[in-house]
Amino acid sequence: xxxxxxxxxxxxALDQHRNFARAAAVLGADAARPDPQPAGAGEVHRCPLxxxxxxRVEPTPVGERLxxxxxxxxxxxxxxxxxxxxxxxLEAGLLRIGAGPYPADxxxxxxxxxxxxxxxx
Numbered sequence: 001x002x003x004x005x006x007x008x009x010x011x012x013a014l015d016q017h018r019n020f021a022r023a024a025a026v027l028g029a030d031a032a033r034p035d036p037q038p039a040g041a042g043e044v045h046r047c048p049l050x051x052x053x054x055x056r057v058e059p060t061p062v063g064e065r066l067x068x069x070x071x072x073x074x075x076x077x078x079x080x081x082x083x084x085x086x087x088x089x090l091e092a093g094l095l096r097i098g099a100g101p102y103p104a105d106x107x108x109x110x111x112x113x114x115x116x117x118x119x120x121x
Contacts, residue, residue, distance in 0.1 A: 005077055008070035011049060015067045018056040 013023040049063035059067055099108045 003066075005073065008066075008074050011063070011066055011070050012074060014050060014057065015059060015063075018058070020052075020057065 010023070010027060013026050014020065017023045017026060047062050048060055049066055050057040050059055097108065097112065
């Protein structure tokens with residue numbers, strides 16, 4: 001059995017929207033398809049992940065387990081991509097700024113504006 005990250009994203013979109021057409025639209029699938037179900041989101045190796053009724057879809061127990069694990073995998077993949085972009089200098093890192101109420105009110109907003117203008121990423 002092989003599960004791709006793309007399939008995990010499809011399952012998560014279907015879990016979030018509980019509707020095949022809306023999940024497909026969010027994923028950028030062709031809305032003109034007769035069955036707008038995101039490929040790979042309905043079942044894995046003939047094991048149904050979602051039960052379908054007239055108004056929405058609900059995850060089966062197998063689907064719930066896959067959703068739980070897929071969320072972890074997709075989040076970890078996103079974090080890995082961010083880490084690699086930062087290491088390669090393709091994306092900026094995280095900057096946290098703390099200030100008391102008085103300095104924050106007087107100067108921090110202006111300083112952050114200048115920083116963003118000089119280093120847009």
